[in-house]
Amino acid sequence: MDDKTYNPFITAQKQFDHAAELLELDQGTRDFLRYPMREYQFSIPVRMDDGTVKVFRGFRVLHNDARGPGKGGIRFHPQETADTVRALSMWMTWKCAVVDIPLGGAKGGIICDPHNLSLLEQEHLCRGWVRQLAKTIGPLSDIPAPDVMTNSQHMLWMLDEYETIRGAKYPGFITGKPVEMGGSLGRKEATGYGVMITVREAMKELGINIQDTTASFQGFGNVSQHAIELYQQMGGTPTCVSSWNQEEQTAYSFRKKDGFNPKELLSVTDHFGEIDKKKVQDLGFEVLPGDAWLEQEVDLLVPAALENQITGDSANKISKKTKIIAEGANGPTTLDADKIIKEKEILVIPDFLANAGGVTCSYFEQVQSNANYYWAKEEALGKLDLKMTNAFVDVSKFAKTNKLFMRDAAYMISVDRVAKACKARGWV
Numbered sequence: 001m002d003d004k005t006y007n008p009f010i011t012a013q014k015q016f017d018h019a020a021e022l023l024e025l026d027q028g029t030r031d032f033l034r035y036p037m038r039e040y041q042f043s044i045p046v047r048m049d050d051g052t053v054k055v056f057r058g059f060r061v062l063h064n065d066a067r068g069p070g071k072g073g074i075r076f077h078p079q080e081t082a083d084t085v086r087a088l089s090m091w092m093t094w095k096c097a098v099v100d101i102p103l104g105g106a107k108g109g110i111i112c113d114p115h116n117l118s119l120l121e122q123e124h125l126c127r128g129w130v131r132q133l134a135k136t137i138g139p140l141s142d143i144p145a146p147d148v149m150t151n152s153q154h155m156l157w158m159l160d161e162y163e164t165i166r167g168a169k170y171p172g173f174i175t176g177k178p179v180e181m182g183g184s185l186g187r188k189e190a191t192g193y194g195v196m197i198t199v200r201e202a203m204k205e206l207g208i209n210i211q212d213t214t215a216s217f218q219g220f221g222n223v224s225q226h227a228i229e230l231y232q233q234m235g236g237t238p239t240c241v242s243s244w245n246q247e248e249q250t251a252y253s254f255r256k257k258d259g260f261n262p263k264e265l266l267s268v269t270d271h272f273g274e275i276d277k278k279k280v281q282d283l284g285f286e287v288l289p290g291d292a293w294l295e296q297e298v299d300l301l302v303p304a305a306l307e308n309q310i311t312g313d314s315a316n317k318i319s320k321k322t323k324i325i326a327e328g329a330n331g332p333t334t335l336d337a338d339k340i341i342k343e344k345e346i347l348v349i350p351d352f353l354a355n356a357g358g359v360t361c362s363y364f365e366q367v368q369s370n371a372n373y374y375w376a377k378e379e380a381l382g383k384l385d386l387k388m389t390n391a392f393v394d395v396s397k398f399a400k401t402n403k404l405f406m407r408d409a410a411y412m413i414s415v416d417r418v419a420k421a422c423k424a425r426g427w428v
């Protein structure tokens with residue numbers, strides 16, 4: 001499904017162009033928002049465990065900070081490209097704006113595969129990334145966070161390097177820290193739970209009883225695991241999930257038609273979110289091809305792996321039963337696929353709305369870190385629920401009033417907020 005020629009930045013720009021057209025934005029604002037404001041690309045030399053030096057490529061892109069400091073994760077991935085980071089930074093701008101938090105959009109990455117790196121090598125890589133950027137990122141300018149294949153330990157190494165360089169404590173420099181080291185309770189769950197809060201609201205609007213529904217998920221990492229957990233708590237039945245098989249370099253889907261327990265599945269999953277293909281069969285799962293998760297006869301589909309996963313070809317295979325697609329991943333759906341999904345009249349909860357729970361709780365973490373006062377988990381998750389519900393209701397109302405696709409409605413609200421902030425500052 002993964003087309004090597006696919007360029008997520010072109011998709012992000014086309015989505016933006018469409019919103020700019022709908023909003024009738026002036027040319028100066030369009031030109032400004034189509035590209036990131038700042039970009040850094042650099043080399044990170046790392047002394048490997050065998051004594052050799054390996055040089056990695058690092059990125060940090062700040063798309064827009066008119067509404068507040070840049071915010072966005074750092075991804076470790078062997079196929080990372082400058083354009084992927086640009087696209088993700090742009091989507092972060094719209095994401096922060098749609099949930100109305102005072103942050104801009106940024107993203108970072110390193111081309112690497114942590115599967116093949118020792119913990120010490122990963123620590124060197126994290127510290128090297130911060131050394132290249134210490135003058136430009138910070139709690140008041142640009143705040144990193146975890147993303148694909150990075151976790152709280154990576155964030156802590158990065159924080160430690162930053163504080164060592166700066167000679168003081170800056171817990172608000174980075175989010176996604178371990179809870180005992182300044183992280184926020186609820187951050188781990190926030191993205192997946194946020195996805196399901198929007199699904200809950202969508203089902204309410206469509207008059208669907210969540211307890212009568214089934215769902216299929218792509219990916220079984222941070223986002224998907226917690227989305228499945230809350231979905232099941234709310235009474236839904238998850239029946240299928242896919243994950244990447246590192247050894248075979250391909251994906252598989254795993255199905256239990258009567259529903260599965262995510263806790264049981266976790267017992268055969270590694271910390272990269274890879275489900276063990278052999279052990280999972282002992283738990284009664286069928287093993288299916290990687291794309292099968294999308295073709296299931298379910299009410300809800302949740303792509304929660306990577307971008308470019310629902311394409312013009314595969315969208316045709318979505319079952320007639322499917323009523324909602326909640327995009328847990330960033331950019332999982334191509335422009336061609338969007339057209340087909342519109343024709344099928346499936347409600348799409350667009351990525352930068354559906355998965356905004358992560359950055360919302362990251363914002364809460366930053367608030368707590370800067371104040372050096374930490375909230376109970378219920379408080380963080382309660383505030384998350386309120387933010388996500390309000391954002392969903394606003395977008396849905398706007399879509400209905402103006403007869404728009406949810407993605408267009410979300411784009412119009414976000415782009416308008418950012419464009420107004422740029423104008424108010426006198427930038428455009």
Ligand code: NAD
Nearest residue numbers: 148149191219220221222223243244251273305329330358
């Ligand atoms: P993760 O690294 O924890 O998990 C990724 C999962 O996807 C793993 O289970 C992996 O096996 C699976 N996967 C990878 N390629 C696949 C493929 N081709 N087919 C099937 N499965 C595949 O990542 P995550 O943090 O859960 O992030 C997932 C997506 O959500 C990404 O697009 C990320 O940018 C986005 N996102 C994450 C957060 C967050 O807080 N973690 C916030 C917002 C958006």
